[in-house]
Each structure stands twice: as structure tokens, then as C-alpha cells.
Amino acid sequence: MTAAQNSSPRPDDLSRGDNAIEAKEVEGLSQGQIVLRRFLRHKGAMSGLAVLLFVAGFACSAMGIGPIPGWWRFQDPNATHPMQNNGQPTLTLPEWLGGPGFTWGDHPFGQDNIGCDNFAQVMAGVKTSLLVMVVLGCTALIVGVTIGALAGYFRGWLDLCLMRVTDLFIVLPVIVVGSVLGKLLSQMGTKFDWPQDVVTAIKYNMPLILGIALGLILWPPMARLVRGEFLTLREREFVDSARVAGASHLRIIAKHILPNAVGVIIVNITLLMSEAVVLETALSFLGFGISYPNVSLGNLISTNQGAFATRPWLFWWPGLFIILIALCVNFIGDGLRDAFDPRTKRIPSVREMKKAKKAEIAAISQGEVA
Amino acid sequence: MLRFLARRFALALGTLFVLSVLVHLMVDTALDPLEDLRLSTSPNKATLIANRVAMLKLDQPWIVRYWDWFTQFIQGNPGIAWKSQQKVTDLMSGAIQTSVSLILMATVIALILGVLVGIVSALRQYTALDYSITFVSFVLYSLPIFWVAVLLKQFLAIGLNDYLADPEVNWVLVGVLSAISGLFWAGALGGDRNRKLLILGLATLVSFGTLALILTSGWLDKPSIGIVGIIVLGAASAVTVTLVFAGLANKRALYSALATAGLGVVLYYPLLYLFAFIPMNWGWILGLFVVAIGCGLGIGWLFGGSDRGVSMRGGAIVAIFVSVLIFVDRVMQVYPAYYNSNTIHQRPIATIGVETPNLGGDFWVQQLDRFTHVLLPTIALVLISFASYTRYQRGSMLEVLSQDYIRTARAKGLPERVVIVRHALRNALMPLAAIIPVDLVTLIGGAVITETIFGWSGMGKLFIDSLKNAEISPVMAYVMLTGTVAMLAALAADFLYALLDPRIKVAA
Numbered sequence: 001m002t003a004a005q006n007s008s009p010r011p012d013d014l015s016r017g018d019n020a021i022e023a024k025e026v027e028g029l030s031q032g033q034i035v036l037r038r039f040l041r042h043k044g045a046m047s048g049l050a051v052l053l054f055v056a057g058f059a060c061s062a063m064g065i066g067p068i069p070g071w072w073r074f075q076d077p078n079a080t081h082p083m084q085n086n087g088q089p090t091l092t093l094p095e096w097l098g099g100p101g102f103t104w105g106d107h108p109f110g111q112d113n114i115g116c117d118n119f120a121q122v123m124a125g126v127k128t129s130l131l132v133m134v135v136l137g138c139t140a141l142i143v144g145v146t147i148g149a150l151a152g153y154f155r156g157w158l159d160l161c162l163m164r165v166t167d168l169f170i171v172l173p174v175i176v177v178g179s180v181l182g183k184l185l186s187q188m189g190t191k192f193d194w195p196q197d198v199v200t201a202i203k204y205n206m207p208l209i210l211g212i213a214l215g216l217i218l219w220p221p222m223a224r225l226v227r228g229e230f231l232t233l234r235e236r237e238f239v240d241s242a243r244v245a246g247a248s249h250l251r252i253i254a255k256h257i258l259p260n261a262v263g264v265i266i267v268n269i270t271l272l273m274s275e276a277v278v279l280e281t282a283l284s285f286l287g288f289g290i291s292y293p294n295v296s297l298g299n300l301i302s303t304n305q306g307a308f309a310t311r312p313w314l315f316w317w318p319g320l321f322i323i324l325i326a327l328c329v330n331f332i333g334d335g336l337r338d339a340f341d342p343r344t345k346r347i348p349s350v351r352e353m354k355k356a357k358k359a360e361i362a363a364i365s366q367g368e369v370a
Numbered sequence: 371m372l373r374f375l376a377r378r379f380a381l382a383l384g385t386l387f388v389l390s391v392l393v394h395l396m397v398d399t400a401l402d403p404l405e406d407l408r409l410s411t412s413p414n415k416a417t418l419i420a421n422r423v424a425m426l427k428l429d430q431p432w433i434v435r436y437w438d439w440f441t442q443f444i445q446g447n448p449g450i451a452w453k454s455q456q457k458v459t460d461l462m463s464g465a466i467q468t469s470v471s472l473i474l475m476a477t478v479i480a481l482i483l484g485v486l487v488g489i490v491s492a493l494r495q496y497t498a499l500d501y502s503i504t505f506v507s508f509v510l511y512s513l514p515i516f517w518v519a520v521l522l523k524q525f526l527a528i529g530l531n532d533y534l535a536d537p538e539v540n541w542v543l544v545g546v547l548s549a550i551s552g553l554f555w556a557g558a559l560g561g562d563r564n565r566k567l568l569i570l571g572l573a574t575l576v577s578f579g580t581l582a583l584i585l586t587s588g589w590l591d592k593p594s595i596g597i598v599g600i601i602v603l604g605a606a607s608a609v610t611v612t613l614v615f616a617g618l619a620n621k622r623a624l625y626s627a628l629a630t631a632g633l634g635v636v637l638y639y640p641l642l643y644l645f646a647f648i649p650m651n652w653g654w655i656l657g658l659f660v661v662a663i664g665c666g667l668g669i670g671w672l673f674g675g676s677d678r679g680v681s682m683r684g685g686a687i688v689a690i691f692v693s694v695l696i697f698v699d700r701v702m703q704v705y706p707a708y709y710n711s712n713t714i715h716q717r718p719i720a721t722i723g724v725e726t727p728n729l730g731g732d733f734w735v736q737q738l739d740r741f742t743h744v745l746l747p748t749i750a751l752v753l754i755s756f757a758s759y760t761r762y763q764r765g766s767m768l769e770v771l772s773q774d775y776i777r778t779a780r781a782k783g784l785p786e787r788v789v790i791v792r793h794a795l796r797n798a799l800m801p802l803a804a805i806i807p808v809d810l811v812t813l814i815g816g817a818v819i820t821e822t823i824f825g826w827s828g829m830g831k832l833f834i835d836s837l838k839n840a841e842i843s844p845v846m847a848y849v850m851l852t853g854t855v856a857m858l859a860a861l862a863a864d865f866l867y868a869l870l871d872p873r874i875k876v877a878a
Contacts (some may be wrong), residue, residue, distance in 0.1 A: 040407075148678070164385065164388075167381075168385055168388060168389055168392070169383050170808075170811070170856075171385065171811070171812050171852075171853045171856045171857060172389070172390060172393075172811070172849065172852060172853060172856070173812065173815025173816075173818065173852065174815060175815040175816075175818055175819070176815060176818065176833065176849065176852065178682050178850075179399055179833075179834065179835065180396050180397055180816075180845075181396070181400075182395065183400040183401070183837055184396060184399055184400035187400055187401070188399075188400075190402065190405075190408075191399075191402045226415060231458055274511075274512065278514045278515075280515075281514050282514060282515065282516055282819055285514075285516045285819070286818075286819065286822065287838070288837070298516070299517065300516070301517060301520065302516075305520045305524075305823075308520065308524040309524065309528075315520065315524075319514070319517040319521075322512075322514050322517065323509070323512050323513060323514070323517075324516075326511075326512030326513075327508060327512040329510055330508050330511060331508065333506070336433050354741060366377075
């Protein structure tokens with residue numbers, strides 16, 4: 001080994017100190033791959049994603065999607081069945097948990113006071129919640145990103161209008177606007193004497209309509225963020241060069257700026273969706289959201305809150321699933337935020353640090369020997 | 371600055387006007403005042419409908435109804451709730467007070483707790499404590515408030531009342547709680563392994579001992595703080611406040627804090643005589659409170675020295691703490707009588723309503739009664755909003771701690787306490803000015819649900835009930851009031867922010 005090499009055994013500064021492990025790991029990867037790797041390594045987000053997928057898969061396969069029937073024997077959550085064992089849950093714990101052995105039974109989550117199967121109701125409620133969440137997320141995403149992008153890119157009067165409109169939406173609590181909107185949706189058909197089949201159609205597709213309607217009031221924060229992002233990005237050199245190269249406005253927005261803003265958008269839409277789950281259940285609880293014949297978790301809690309002392313299981317299961325869904329989505333959002341944030345550093349564990357130190361010492365002593 | 375305020379004010383008024391138009395249109399379309407009559411079977415159905423249509427001007431276009439409402443509203447008359455024929459102003463006067471007390475209390479508690487826990491979480495970043503706090507705040511964030519509220523009502527209240535009626539200590543629960551407290555303190559105070567183990571053991575033992583003493587000595591049947599409690603807690607608060615804000619080396623600050631606590635102890639018996647001989651009201655209490663703060667400031671000023679401000683601040687904080695203790699002690703003294711009164715039926719934790727009807731009693735009994743009623747709704751609201759404050763404060767503290775000037779402060783040899791309290795904390799608290807108004811709006815929304823569940827006749831319940839009853843005037847009054855509050859809060863936040871942060875220039 002020559003003297004020059006000895007004086008600086010590691011020429012690139014990155015391979016020392018805090019960034020050593022990270023710099024080596026991201027060598028030769030694109031931005032997207034780095035983000036994906038970070039996300040896949042985020043334990044909270046991964047467990048959240050796994051649980052959410054499991055819950056969604058379980059509920060959808062139990063109650064069926066669209067024309068495909070599910071595997072659960074009672075497909076109509078509102079059908080009544082003869083009361084078994086005073087409506088107590090037939091689900092029993094396996095032996096290793098101190099129960100009499102795992103059994104599923106006819107009504108694993110019990111029955112309510114008119115004999116409806118609680119399992120079918122909760123699963124249908126989970127499906128409704130997920131549907132509302134996705135529809136709401138998509139609506140808010142489309143509207144928010146479009147308006148935010150246009151306002152941030154073109155500025156001018158559009159921007160001014162947007163800012164005033166978002167002011168308007170931010171003033172009132174979401175639950176208040178949501179209540180009025182929910183009331184409006186459920187009341188419209190009868191009030192304006194619409195034909196019976198339209199009224200029925202609205203009634204049966206309430207989750208879908210409510211999701212769209214709530215999405216239409218929840219987009220402003222999203223639009224604000226996208227606008228802010230566009231305002232800074234549009235001044236960057238790559239936008240200028242695209243413009244000089246003759247790209248149209250639409251092309252610059254969609255192909256050049258939007259991919260750079262995608263991190264903010266994805267993170268915030270996830271957080272919005274977790275908020276949406278709780279919002280929908282709260283509205284249904286107040287009676288301004290989803291009601292009969294559709295089943296919602298909030299609605300289930302609302303109808304059964306009086307029976308808490310006698311039938312607590314009617315209360316525990318829907319609540320458990322609301323928390324589970326919201327928690328999972330929150331964790332996914334947190335993982336995404338960490339993955340997209342360039343400042344996030346992976347903190348190596350104590351063991352990894354020790355290992356790296358040992359390797360370094362070994363390398364140095366080897367160098368000395370050589 | 372004046373121009374800025376005027377501009378913002380005009381903008382806020384404009385926004386409120388547009389808001390009123392949009393919401394009125396929406397609510398007017400949503401409500402169906404004829405719903406009950408459509409289903410009615412009475413023979414004079416047609417006349418009834420015609421009468422109501424005429425009364426509510428349903429045959430005229432919406433703009434006429436809006437104009438009627440608007441002209442009335444700007445003259446200070448928000449109309450009447452047509453079903454009950456009550457004036458909206460009458461309905462609201464009591465409701466506002468109820469809601470404000472609930473929301474204010476929840477905001478203050480959530481703010482203090484959330485900020486403290488957030489700071490601890492940031493200072494102990496990437497430790498087990500930090501991860502646990504993060505996890506708990508995520509869970510709280512995902513909790514639907516209505517579920518928590520029903521749970522508190524059906525579980526905590528009934529459980530507590532049952533326990534009070536027939537005290538049988540659940541030692542497992544006590545042990546678990548003590549262990550959690552031990553773990554929290556060990557994580558929060560930090561240090562090397564031995565120190566952590568020592569703190570863990572000590573904190574667990576102290577918590578267990580305190581809980582056991584409270585539960586077995588019959589303290590719950592006849593709670594009080596007493597002169598001994600005030601001496602101990604006052605001295606402890608004086609030392610803690612000095613430790614955090616001035617450092618124990620600053621003798622003047624320590625003595626002024628201790629002297630303030632001592633003054634509180636000396637005034638304990640005279641105050642009890644005062645409370646006994648003069649019927650109290652909130653005017654008196656607030657007056658005494660202001661006097662107490664003045665005393666704290668005065669003592670700090672008298673001890674003087676080169677750094678008067680620090681001593682005065684410490685004295686004032688201790689004065690606040692000790693006066694709250696004396697107040698709480700006096701309220702506790704009426705508890706046995708309250709518990710055994712025949713309107714309470716020995717179930718003191720209330721689940722419904724704002725106050726016990728026909729309770730009677732003096733000022734102190736009423737305060738206790740309010741407390742037992744406000745307890746559960748406040749817990750419900752605090753649980754929800756605590757999480758967002760914690761997350762926010764943690765993030766902002768971490769951001770500040772990674773700044774260069776913090777490294778400079780450490781490099782020039784300042785003690786860690788000074789670095790954190792004087793250099794980091796001040797800047798980390800600033801963004802709160804931006805988050806509080808947003809959170810206030812969320813809390814007002816949360817109060818809608820909490821009030822509905824706990825049967826509090828506040829603004830939120832008024833809104834929900836009126837929406838269900840198809841009465842537009844109270845709904846509009848609620849919307850306008852909430853909108854005004856939110857606007858004012860946002861305005862105040864902008865103003866405060868500009869005052870606090872010299873980097874922000876007010877765009878006039």
C-alpha cells in the first residue's frame with residue numbers, strides 16, 4: 001500500500017460516519033426504488049398494510065363482492081335468525097388461551113336483540129367503511145390535485161379563488177358540514193318527489209354517494225398542499241427547459257411537475273383516508289350518514305349503545321374494526337411519510353453499529369499489516 | 371399592522387357572508403319541515419300543510435327566505451326555532467356557556483399534557499419510551515370519539531361508581547398502573563442502565579405506595595389535601611419549577627419560589643375562614659387568583675437580583691399551583707356531604723347532563739357537581755386531541771433540536787437544561803400558535819358528538835337536534851357562531867405568530 005492511500009484509506013467522504021450504511025445501500029438505485037425500499041423496511045407500515053389487507057380480504061370474501069357470493073352462511077346482514085343462547089357470541093377461545101377449544105359456531109360475534117347475525121353485520125360494515133374510504137380518497141385526490149395543480153401552475157385569479165374557497169371549507173368542523181350533507185343526501189329524494197326507483201337507487205348506493213359527497217368537502221387541504229408544491233417546483237430549471245423545448249402546459253404539469261409532487265400527495269391522501277374512516281362512522285353514529293338498509297360500523301354502535309350493559313359484544317366488535325382500519329391506514333401513512341422524506345435516516349441498531357465498528361477496526365489493522 | 375388587521379377582518383367578514391349563503395342554501399335544501407305532515411293521517415292535512423307553508427314561506431323561492439334570515443340576523447335577531455317556538459337567543463345563551471366551558475377545559479388540559487409528553491418523546495427520540503408514546507398516540511388518533519365516549523360512560527363511570535359503593539381493591543390493576551408509571555419515569559428521566567433500573571424501582575414503589583395508601587386508607591370516602599399536603603406539594607412544585615426554569619444554582623429563584631409556596635401555606639387557614647364566612651362566587655375566586663399571582667410576582671421581584679424576571683415567573687407559577695391546590699382542597703371538603711346527598715344516590719360520577727337538577731347547596735357543592743359532570747366528556751375530548759398535540763410537538767421539538775444554534779449552544783458549554791429550556795423550547799413552542807386554531811375547530815366538531823352522547827345541552831347538541839327537527843334558524847346560528855370563532859382564532863394566531871417570530875413580516 002502506498003503512503004497516499006494510507007493517509008486517506010476511504011477517499012469518498014460518504015462512506016464514513018452517519019451515512020456510511022445508507023450510502024452503500026442506495027448505490028445505483030433510482031429515487032422510486034429508494035422510496036420503495038424504505039417503505040418496505042418500515043415495520044409499522046408493513047404490519048399495518050398486512051393487517052389491512054387481511055381485514056379487507058376477510059370481510060370481502062365473507063360477504064362477497066358484487067355478484068360473487070361470499071363464504072359466510074348468512075349473506076343478508078339485516079335478516080333475522082332464531083335466537084341462540086340469548087344472542088351470545090358462539091366464538092370460543094382455543095384451549096391454549098384458556099377457552100374450551102376454538103369453535104366458530106352459527107353466530108361468532110353474537111346476535112342483536114332482534115336476532116340479526118352480528119358477524120354478517122360487522123363484516124358488511126367493514127366493507128362499507130372501506131368502500132367509503134376508497135371512494136372518498138379517490139374523489140378528494142382527483143379534485144384536490146387537479147385544482148391545486150392548476151392554481152399552483154397558472155396562479156392568477158384561479159389561485160385567488162382557490163385560496164378563498166379553502167378558507168371557507170376550513171372554517172367549519174368537517175363533522176358539521178358532513179352532517180348537513182348527509183341529511184341533504186338522505187332527504188333529497190322524498191323532498192323533491194323524485195320517482196320511486198331513483199329514491200331506492202339512492203338509498204341502496206348511499207355509501208358510494210356519501211363517499212363522493214364527503215370527498216367533495218375534504219379536498220381543500222389537499223389542494224392547498226399541491227398548490228404549495230407546484231408554486232416552488234414551477235420555478236425550477238427543469239420546468240424552464242421543458243418549456244423551452246416546446247412542451248405544452250398539460251405536458252409540463254403531468255409529466256414534469258406532478259411526479260415530483262407525488263410524495264406529498266400520496267402521504268396526505270393516506271392520512272385523509274384514515275380520517276375518512278372515523279368521519280364516516282361518526283356521521284353514521286349521529287344518524288346523518290349511512291342508514292338502513294346499508295350497514296355501517298358507526299350505525300351499528302349507535303343502534304346498540306343502549307344494549308351495552310346486556311350485550312357488550314354488539315359494541316366491542318364494530319369498534320374494534322374501526323380502530324383496526326384507522327390504525328392500519330395511519331401506520332401506512334406514517335411509513336410513506338418516512339419513505340418519501342429525504343431527511344429520514346435509518347438509525348442503525350446497536351448491534352449493527354458494533355458490527356460496523358468491528359469491521360472498520362479489522363480493515364484498519366489489516367491495512368497496517370499490509 | 372392596523373392595515374393588516376383591517377384587511378384580514380374584511381376578508382373574514384366576506385368569507386362569513388359567503389359561508390352563510392352556501393350553508394343556508396344547503397340546509398334549506400336538506401331540511402324538510404313538512405316531513406311529519408306528509409305522513410300524517412289527520413283529516414285537515416291539507417290545511418295544516420298550507421298553514422306551515424305560509425308560516426315558513428316554503429312556497430317562495432329560497433332567496434326570499436335567505437334574505438329574511440339575513441336582514442334579521444344582521445340586526446342581531448337570529449330568529450326562532452319554529453317547532454318549539456323558542457327564541458334562538460334563549461336557546462343559545464345557556465348552550466354557549468356549556469360548550470365553551472367544555473371546550474376550553476379540554477383544550478387547556480390536552481395542550482399542557484400533549485406538549486409535555488411531546489417534548490419528552492422528542493428528547494428521548496428512538497428509545498422504547500418514544501416508540502411507546504408514538505404507538506399510543508397513533509391508537510388515540512384512530513379512536514372514534516363516539517366509541518370512546520360510550521365506553522367511558524358505560525365502563526369507567528359505572529365501574530367507578532360501583533367501586534365507590536363497594537371498595538374492593540383490584541391489586542393486579544394497581545400493580546400494572548404502578549409498573550407503567552415506573553417505566554414512564556425510567557424512560558423519561560433516562561441515564562445509564564443502573565440509573566434507569568433505580569428510577570424504575572423507585573417510581574414503581576412510590577406509585578404503588580401512593581395508590582395503596584389512597585385506596586386502603588378510606589381517602590376516597592373523605593378526600594382532602596390538608597395543610598400537610600399543601601406544604602409537601604407546594605415545596606415540591608417550588609423545587610421543580612426552579613429546577614426547570616432557573617436551575618437550582620439560582621438561589622434567589624429558589625427562595626422566591628419557596629417563599630411563595632410558604633405564603634400559600636400560611637394563608638391556608640385564613641382562606642378557609644374567608645370561604646366559610648363569605649358566600650363565594652366566581653368573581654371572588656378569580657379576584658383571589660389574580661391576587662395570588664400578583665403575590666408570586668411580587669415575591670420574585672422582592673428577591674430581585676440581576677435576573678428578576680426568572681424569579682418573578684417562578685413565583686407566579688408556584689402561586690398558580692398552590693392556589694389551585696387550596697381551591698381543590700376546599701371543593702373536596704364538601705365531597706362526603708355531596709356523596710351522601712339524596713339527589714346523588716351515592717353514585718357521584720355522572721354520565722348525563724351538565725348538572726344535577728335540584729341539587730341546591732352552596733358554591734362549593736355546585737363546583738363539585740360541575741366537576742363530576744364535566745369529567746367524562748373532557749376525558750373523551752382530551753384523549754382525541756392529546757394525540758395530535760403530542761405528535762406535533764414532538765416533530766417541532768426534533769426540528770429545532772437539529773438546528774445549528776443548538777449545537778453552538780452545546781458547544782459553548784451551556785448546561786443541557788439551559789439549552790433545552792431557553793434555546794430549544796421557546797422556538798419549538800412557536801408553531802403551536804398555528805396549530806391551536808385548527809385544533810379548536812376539530813374540538814368544536816368533537817364536542818358535537820360528545821355533547822350528544824353525554825346529554826349536554828350545549829351548542830353541538832343544539833345543532834344536531836335542530837338538524838333532526840328541521841329547524842333552520844338554530845342551525846344557522848350555530849354555523850355563524852362557529853365560523854366567527856374559527857375566523858377569530860385564525861386571525862389571533864396570525865397576529866400572535868407575527869408578534870412571536872420576527873422573521874415573519876406582516877404583509878400590509
